[in-house]
Amino acid sequence: MVIYGVALLAACLLAGQYAGDLLGLWLGVQANVGGVGIAMLLLVLASSSRALRPLVTDEAAGGIRFWGAMYIPIIVAMAAGQNVVAAVDGGLLALLAGAFATLTCFLLVPLLSRWGPPGTPLPPPESVDSATGAPR
Amino acid sequence: MQTLVNVIAANGLVTAFALVGLTVWLSHWLSRVLTHGRIHGSAIAILLGLAAAFWAGKATGGTRGVADIGLLSGLGVMGGGMLRDFGIVSTAFGVQLSELRRAGAIGVVSIFTGVLVAFVAGAAVALTFGYRDAVSITTIGAGAVTYIVGPVTGAAIGASSEVLALSVAAGVVKAVLVMVVTPLVARFIGLNNPQSAMVFGGLLGTTSGVAGGLAATDPRLVPYGAMTATFYTGVGCLLGPSLLYFSVRALV
Structure with missing residues (x-):
């Protein structure tokens, strides 16, 4: 059943957000700390668990993959809802502060990556389904 | 005509699906015809979205882009926090735990x-522009972290509303820049594997920027970058009004 997968996804997100809020409260921060990341970990764990197999295989998996494939369209809608005017009208200070921070961090990506374990480049995107990441 | 308007108004989310579908189709067509596929269709779609948001913001004077129409x-x-997070979590389906564990330590460092x-970058710019009080410098610096960390920090340490607005603007500039620039520089910063995607998410951290930038680069990298980015704002809100503010106060 497709809904089993969707429900598992929803349960992971709710549990993750709850954990993230609790973590924020515990740290005394007015923000959610890593809720989505915790939810992603839960989904990864759930999809390798034997007990939850019926929720992550066959049709149920389709319910999760559908939302994975909807991810880019959702991001396009998100882009259309950004306060771009504020970014442009914020003046030179806002522009420089944002741009300087972005640029420095971009430059650090290759440096920090080198410290970590070596990464293997993913195969060229043509060989996989761009929407789901599954081999075609 | 009025009937059509009523239908559209009564079916907001469905209208959004149709409209975004049309935008994505148009973007892939533009990508093929104008750039021979060199600029990915998703990147163009995100750019069109941002352009529409700018136009809508000018037209309505609102803060939520096209959604204010x-x-x-x-x-x-469709593009709000709820479905965005739902979509991000779903991309983790099929991710290998071993990949996450391999880059876990460097992810936290990033x-x-x-x-x-x-x-520091944001605070340095604030200094250059003549701000000398610790509260303003900290708030603008925190805005360069993300547009959530800025106002959370500013509110906690009592920044003026003018400085709060600046810090939000700096954060939005960062989010928009990350969305636009990531696909262009991905090749030069080695952003082609799960490990560097986790480092990227941790370093840039702005959730919408990282989500949009990686989507336009290679959707398969999204879960890895999103995983670290999702902790970034929380860490920023934790350090901003405390450690970072005290450090700035000690220095100025």
Whole structure:
């Protein structure tokens, strides 16, 4: 059943957000700390668990993959809802502060990556389904 | 005509699906015809979205881009935090736990480095522009972390509303820049594997920027970058009004 997968996804997100809020409260921060990341970990764990197999295989998996494939369209809608005017009208200070921070961090990506374990480049995107990441 | 308007108004989210579908189709067509596929269709779609948001913001004077146009409010639901997070979590399906564990330590290092570096960069710009009080410098620096960390920090340490607005603007500039620039520089910063995607998410950290930038680069990298980015704002809110503020106060 497709809904089993969707429900598992929803349960992971709710549990993750709850954990993230609790973590924020515990740290005394007015923000959610890593809720989505915790939810992603839960989904990864759930999809390798034997007990939850019926929720992550066959049709149920389709319910999760559908939302994975909807991810880019959702991001396009998100882009259309950004306060771009504020970014442009914020003046030179806002522009420089944002741009300087972005640029420095971009430059650090290759440096920090080198410290970590070596990464293997993913195969060229043509060989996989761009929407789901599954081999075609 | 009025009937059509009523239908659109009553079916906001469905209208958004149709409209975004059309935008994505148009973007892939533009990508093929104008750039021979060199610029990815998703990147063009995100750019079109940002352009529409700019136009809508000018037209309505609102802060939520196209979502402030009554008939298109469904785009606000589709692109809002709830479905965005739902979509991000779903991309983790099929991710290998071993990949996450391999880059876990460097991922954590990148989150703290990213918050610190962005803060220092923002604070340095504030100094250059003549701000000398610790509260304003900290708030603008925190805005360069993300547009959530800025106002949370500013509110906690009592910044003026003018400075709060500046810090939000700096954060939005960062989010928009990350969305636009990531696909262009991905090749030069080695952003082609799960490990560097986790470092990228931790360093840049702005959730919408990282989500949009990686989507336009290679959707398969999204879960890895999103995983670290999701902790970034929390860490920023933790350090901003405390450690970072005290450090700035000690220095000025």
